Amino acid sequence: MKKDIGTWLKDVLGIALGGLIFAFGLNYFIIANHLAEGGLTGVALTLHYLFGWPVGTTYLLMNVPLFVIGWRVLGTEFALKTVLGTAVASIGVDLTRAFQSPMPGDLLLASLYGGSAIGLGLGVIFLFGGSTGGGDIIARLVNHRWGWPMGRVLFLVDVVVITSVGFIFGRSVAMYTLVAVFVASRIIDFVQEGAYSARAAMIISEKSTEIAQRVLEELERGATVFSARGVYTDAEKNVLYCVVSRSELVRLKTLVYELDPRAFMIVNEVHEVLGEGFRNWHSS
Known part of the structure; x- marks a missing residue:
């Protein structure tokens, strides 16, 4: 009460x-x-x-x-x-x-x-x-x-x-x-x-597991892997989804390129992120 x-x-x-x-x-x-x-x-x-x-x-x-x-x-x-x-x-x-x-x-x-x-x-x-x-x-x-x-x-x-x-x-x-x-x-x-603005990245790569590991170790961010099928190739691929701060985006793009220069990456602006590593739920 x-x-x-x-x-x-x-x-x-x-x-x-x-x-x-x-x-x-x-x-x-x-x-x-x-x-x-x-x-x-x-x-x-x-x-x-x-x-x-x-x-x-x-x-x-x-x-x-x-x-x-x-x-x-x-x-x-x-x-x-x-x-x-x-x-x-x-x-x-x-x-x-x-x-x-x-x-x-x-x-x-x-x-x-x-x-x-x-x-x-x-x-x-x-x-x-x-x-x-x-x-x-x-x-x-x-x-x-x-x-x-x-x-x-x-x-x-x-x-x-x-x-x-x-x-x-x-x-x-x-x-x-x-x-x-x-x-x-x-x-x-x-x-x-809020002034804080994050970036959400979807990464399609043959080396999604290695990229996820580097994200976890170097950026200390989590990631989620989705199973998907490419329409053009009809091949099964993994799609890696992760959210990073604006200042971490360059590091993310660098490590993705180092591991797989042929990776396909989509970056979207995220106005608010609630949860561990970002904004606390109680302050929203």
Whole structure:
């Protein structure tokens, strides 16, 4: 029971921290420089610029009907964490208005810094299982109802909002907003997947046993051998599969070439590896 409470408390604190980072980035860089955002955040910002409505309160109120639908369709746990993330972010935006600091003449830097801060905040929220509502709820509901990919739905929502921003405030604001949204998406991926990036290699060779032994001894990595049949030769062959860190890839290619210059090797980028020798499951 203590473990459950501890995990819950860690998630709450993580979501709260992410919400505050998001709020600070939105105020300090985006709102201060009259830029916009995608999703419902962009709608709230547009209403703020046009009518002076408080961004946080407006965003929170727009999410209320989505909370109700999301709770009924997607479950209680998701709804609770979404309410927490949205509430912290919304209240934080209104409370940190004093931190607005315009960057005269340099909207590119404002969009880059703003996108980075917002992406960091959202990434932390997502990392702890939370959500800030808005387009995220819409995407989940559409995915649940019609099976559309969430990424595509989020993209469509952003396109509609940013296009509207372009018509209302001009193409320049829309373009810098696109920069901020793009940077934020990359930072979100970075936070969720981590800076660590591994490589997965599939090696087809007549000397797969020798290669596996060298990988085990020199790289101290495990490997898995699959039996396969070549279509062209109709011959039985072994396929060696192993995962190494990015820095170990050159050593892997070198030892494969030394043992079998005719080996066929495929290398793929792996964004996350959990287990012995890589990232601990408890830190994911």
